[in-house]
Amino acid sequence: MNGRRRLPQRLAMFLCLSPLAISLSAFAEPHLAVQTGLKCGVCHTSPSGGGMRTIYGNIFAQQELPANSLLKPGEAPNFWTGRVFDYLAVGGDVRGGWSQTSVPGQETTSTSELEEFLGYVDLQLIPGNLNAYVDAKLRPEDAVIREGYVKLSTSNGRYYLRGGQFFLPYGLRIQDDSAFIRQIPGINYNTPDNGWEVGLEKDNWSAQLAVTRGTAGGPEIDSGKQYSTLVTYVTPKWRVGGSLNYNDSSVGDRRMQNIFGGIRTGRINWLAEIDYIIDEGTPTGRRKSWMSFVEANIAARKGHNFKLTFEYYDPDVDVSEDQQNRLSVVWEYFPIKFLQTRIGYRWNDGIPQNPAQNRESVFAEVHIPF
Amino acid sequence: MALSRLIKDKQCQIKIALSQLVLLILAACSSGSGEGLDISGRPISEGGDVPLAATLESIQANIFNPHCITCHSGAAAPQGLRLDVDNSFSNLVGIPSSEVSSLLRVASSDPNNSYLVQKLEGTASVGEQMPFGGPPLPQSTIDFVRQWITDGAVPASGPNPTTPPVIVSLTPAPDSVSSTLPSQILASFDQDIDAETVNTMSVQIERSGGDDQFGDANDVTIIPTSVGLSASNARLAVVDLTGVTSVEDLYRVTIRGDGASTVQSISVISLDGEFFDSFPTGDGVEGGDFIAAFDVRGVQPTLLSIQENVFTPVCSVCHTGPTGPNLPAGMDLSSETASFASLVTVASIEQPSIMRIAVADADSSYLIQKLEGTATVGDRMPAGGPFLDQETVDAIRAWIDSGASP
Numbered sequence: 001m002n003g004r005r006r007l008p009q010r011l012a013m014f015l016c017l018s019p020l021a022i023s024l025s026a027f028a029e030p031h032l033a034v035q036t037g038l039k040c041g042v043c044h045t046s047p048s049g050g051g052m053r054t055i056y057g058n059i060f061a062q063q064e065l066p067a068n069s070l071l072k073p074g075e076a077p078n079f080w081t082g083r084v085f086d087y088l089a090v091g092g093d094v095r096g097g098w099s100q101t102s103v104p105g106q107e108t109t110s111t112s113e114l115e116e117f118l119g120y121v122d123l124q125l126i127p128g129n130l131n132a133y134v135d136a137k138l139r140p141e142d143a144v145i146r147e148g149y150v151k152l153s154t155s156n157g158r159y160y161l162r163g164g165q166f167f168l169p170y171g172l173r174i175q176d177d178s179a180f181i182r183q184i185p186g187i188n189y190n191t192p193d194n195g196w197e198v199g200l201e202k203d204n205w206s207a208q209l210a211v212t213r214g215t216a217g218g219p220e221i222d223s224g225k226q227y228s229t230l231v232t233y234v235t236p237k238w239r240v241g242g243s244l245n246y247n248d249s250s251v252g253d254r255r256m257q258n259i260f261g262g263i264r265t266g267r268i269n270w271l272a273e274i275d276y277i278i279d280e281g282t283p284t285g286r287r288k289s290w291m292s293f294v295e296a297n298i299a300a301r302k303g304h305n306f307k308l309t310f311e312y313y314d315p316d317v318d319v320s321e322d323q324q325n326r327l328s329v330v331w332e333y334f335p336i337k338f339l340q341t342r343i344g345y346r347w348n349d350g351i352p353q354n355p356a357q358n359r360e361s362v363f364a365e366v367h368i369p370f
Numbered sequence: 371m372a373l374s375r376l377i378k379d380k381q382c383q384i385k386i387a388l389s390q391l392v393l394l395i396l397a398a399c400s401s402g403s404g405e406g407l408d409i410s411g412r413p414i415s416e417g418g419d420v421p422l423a424a425t426l427e428s429i430q431a432n433i434f435n436p437h438c439i440t441c442h443s444g445a446a447a448p449q450g451l452r453l454d455v456d457n458s459f460s461n462l463v464g465i466p467s468s469e470v471s472s473l474l475r476v477a478s479s480d481p482n483n484s485y486l487v488q489k490l491e492g493t494a495s496v497g498e499q500m501p502f503g504g505p506p507l508p509q510s511t512i513d514f515v516r517q518w519i520t521d522g523a524v525p526a527s528g529p530n531p532t533t534p535p536v537i538v539s540l541t542p543a544p545d546s547v548s549s550t551l552p553s554q555i556l557a558s559f560d561q562d563i564d565a566e567t568v569n570t571m572s573v574q575i576e577r578s579g580g581d582d583q584f585g586d587a588n589d590v591t592i593i594p595t596s597v598g599l600s601a602s603n604a605r606l607a608v609v610d611l612t613g614v615t616s617v618e619d620l621y622r623v624t625i626r627g628d629g630a631s632t633v634q635s636i637s638v639i640s641l642d643g644e645f646f647d648s649f650p651t652g653d654g655v656e657g658g659d660f661i662a663a664f665d666v667r668g669v670q671p672t673l674l675s676i677q678e679n680v681f682t683p684v685c686s687v688c689h690t691g692p693t694g695p696n697l698p699a700g701m702d703l704s705s706e707t708a709s710f711a712s713l714v715t716v717a718s719i720e721q722p723s724i725m726r727i728a729v730a731d732a733d734s735s736y737l738i739q740k741l742e743g744t745a746t747v748g749d750r751m752p753a754g755g756p757f758l759d760q761e762t763v764d765a766i767r768a769w770i771d772s773g774a775s776p
Contacts, residue, residue: 109505141494144496178502186446190502191448215445223545249445251649252445254445281444316412319411320402323400323402351401351402361505
C-alpha cells in the first residue's frame with residue numbers, strides 16, 4: 001500500500017520542480033512537434049507521423065537536436081537528406097540497448113540486444129503526386145513489412161489518398177508501444193492494418209480517415225471493417241485533437257475515442273491523452289475502460305531532454321480496485337548527429353496479486369536515426 | 371520579492387497551473403488495491419485463482435488472462451489470435467501461425483515446434499517476444515505450457531455442454547476473395563465435436579459452375595482429399611483440398627445441422643448453424659445448416675490482372691525489353707505499359723500479317739494462338755511449359771474481345 005502511495009508523491013516532486021528547470025531541444029516523438037509547432041507530416045513522410053523523415057526532418061535532426069557539432073570553424077554543414085536520386089529516398093532507424101527488469105518474487109532479469117533495424121524506401125512515381133513507400137523491420141528477426149502503401153496527393157499537398165498497409169490514425173503516435181494508450185487500444189507500431197486512408201492538410205487542420213480490415217495485421221475474418229479517424233488543430237504553441245475508432249467485428253465490436261493535446265510552456269513540452277474504450281463480446285459482456293497519459297518533456301539544454309511520464313489504466317470501470325499506474329523517468333542525450341542515447345527508469349504499479357503489474361525496470365538505449 | 375516577480379511572469383503562471391492540474395489528476399489516479407480480485411484483476415466471483423498446472427484451465431487463469439488478453443481479445447486481437455476463455459483453445463491448437471505459416475501456434479505433443487512457445491521464450495523468427503512490453507514469463511511458468519502441449523494440448527475439462535455447438539470461425543472467411551483455392555478449409559467450434567459426425571455427408575463443398583448461382587444443374591460438388599476432425603483439436607474440422615484443382619468460381623461451404631447427417635457435439639447435440647453474417651453461428655436452437663460462400667477469382671479479364679498473374683510472373687522472364695527486331699526481347703512484357711505497347715495492334719514478328727493482339731478479335735490474335743498452341747510458327751508459349759490452363763487463356767481472350775483496353 002505504501003509503495004503505491006509513493007508513486008504520486010515521487011511524480012509530484014518532479015512536476016513541482018519541472019517549471020523551474022532550464023531547457024531546450026530533444027529528439028523524436030510528438031513532443032518535438034509541440035516544440036516546433038509543426039504538423040507531424042512536416043518531418044515525416046507519413047502525414048500522421050513516424051517512419052521515414054522528410055528532407056526537413058533529416059536536417060532538423062542533424063542540426064537542431066545534437067548537443068555538439070562536428071564541424072570545424074567555418075566549415076559548411078553537409079546534411080544527409082535521405083535522397084539517393086531525385087525520385088528515390090531511403091532512411092532508417094537502428095535501436096539497441098540493455099534493460100534490467102525486477103518482478104516481485106522473481107529473479108531479476110536483464111537483456112542486451114539489437115532491438116530493431118528499420119529501413120525505409122520512398123519512391124516518387126510522379127513527383128509530388130504519387131509515391132510508393134515501404135517501412136520494413138529488417139532485424140533482429142526475419143524481415144517484416146510494417147508499412148507498404150501507394151499514396152496519391154494533390155499538387156498542393158492538401159488532400160491525399162493512400163492504399164495498402166499502414167499505421168492507423170489514432171491518438172498520439174509516441175514511440176513507446178508499451179504505453180497504455182498505445183498497447184490497450186491496440187493501435188501501435190506492431191499492428192499496421194490494410195485498407196485505405198484519405199487525409200486533409202489545410203491551414204491549422206490535419207485530419208485522416210482510414211477504412212481497414214480491423215484485424216490488426218491478421219487476415220480478414222468477416223465482412224466488417226474498422227473505421228479510424230483523427231483530427232488535429234495545430235498552432236505554433238499548442239495543439240488539440242481527437243480520435244474516433246469503430247471496429248465492426250463478428251467477434252465483438254469495439255468503440256474507442258480519445259482527446260489529446262500538447263502545449264509548450266517555455267522549455268517544457270507537455271503531452272496528454274485520455275482514451276475511453278467500449279468492448280462488446282468479452283467473456284463477461286460489455287466492458288468499458290479508461291486510460292490516460294501525461295508527459296512533460298523538459299529540454300534542459302541543447303541535446304538533452306528529460307522525460308517524465310505518468311500513465312493510468314482502469315481495465316474495467318465496473319470493477320473496483322483493479323487500476324494500474326506507470327511512471328517513467330527518462331534522460332535522452334543527443335551528443336552528435338546520428339546518435340541518440342537514452343537511460344531511464346520505469347515503475348509499474350498495479351494490483352499486488354499480479355507481480356508483473358508491479359515490475360520495475362531500468363534501461364539504456366542507443367538510437368541511430370538516418 | 372523574487373518570488374512575487376516569478377509569479378507575475380505569465381509563462382510561469384501557466385506552468386504552475388499545469389503542474390497543479392497534473393497533480394490533481396494524479397491524486398485521483400492511484401492504483402487499485404486488488405481487494406476481491408484474482409491475479410487477472412477480475413472479481414473472484416468470476417472464477418478466482420487456480421493453482422498453476424499443466425492444464426488449459428490453469429494456463430488460461432494464470433497466463434492468458436493476466437498477461438495476454440489485454441491485447442489478444444476482441445475485434446482487433448493482434449494476428450487474429452484471441453486468447454479469452456471462449457477462444458484460446460480453438461485459436462491455438464492445430465491453427466497455423468499467421469506470422470510464420472509453416473508453424474502451428476500449438477502443435478500437439480510438440481512444444482519445440484509450437485509457435486506459442488517460441489513467442490513466449492523469445493526464439494520466434496518474427497516479431498516481439500511475448501508478453502509484449504512486459505517482462506518475459508519465468509521459464510518455470512513457460513514450462514507448464516510446454517508440459518500441457520507435451521501432454522497433447524487437451525482442451526479444458528468440465529461437464530459436457532448441454533447447449534448446441536456453434537461455429538466460431540471459418541477459414542477462408544465468408545465472402546472473402548482469394549486468387550487460388552486454399553489447400554484446406556477450417557471450421558472452429560465452441561465445444562468438442564464428435565469426430566464420427568464430421569464427414570463428407572455432414573460437410574460439403576460445392577462451386578457454382580461459373581454462374582455464381584447455387585441450386586441449378588451446373589453446380590459442381592468438390593471431392594475433398596479428406597474431411598474430418600483435427601487429430602489435435604476436437605473443436606476444429608478440417609477439409610483437406612490438397613490436389614483439388616483451383617477453378618475460379620464461387621465456392622460454398624455447407625455444414626449440416628439439419629437432416630440425417632449432422633455435425634454433433636460429444637453430448638450428441640446437433641449443430642446450431644444458421645449464419646447471419648457474423649460468428650458465432652446459430653439462433654440458440656439446435657439445428658440449422660451453416661452455409662457460407664467464398665470466391666476464388668484468379669485472372670480477371672483486365673490488363674492489370676493479366677499483367678500481375680501472367681505477363682510478369684511467366685512471360686517477362688524472357689520477354690523483357692528493349693523492343694527490337696528479334697524475339698524474345700523484342701517483345702517487352704515487363705509492365706502494363708510495355709505490354710500494351712508491345713502487343714495491341716502490333717504486328718507479329720513471326721507472322722507479320724497477324725496482329726499480336728487484334729482488338730476485339732481474340733481468335734485472330736497471335737498471342738492467343740501462341741498460348742493455345744495453334745500458331746504455325748515457333749513453339750507454344752510459355753516455352754517449355756507448363757502451359758496456361760484454358761481458364762486463364764479465356765480471361766485473356768475476354769480482355770481482348772472486350773476491346774483490350776489499357
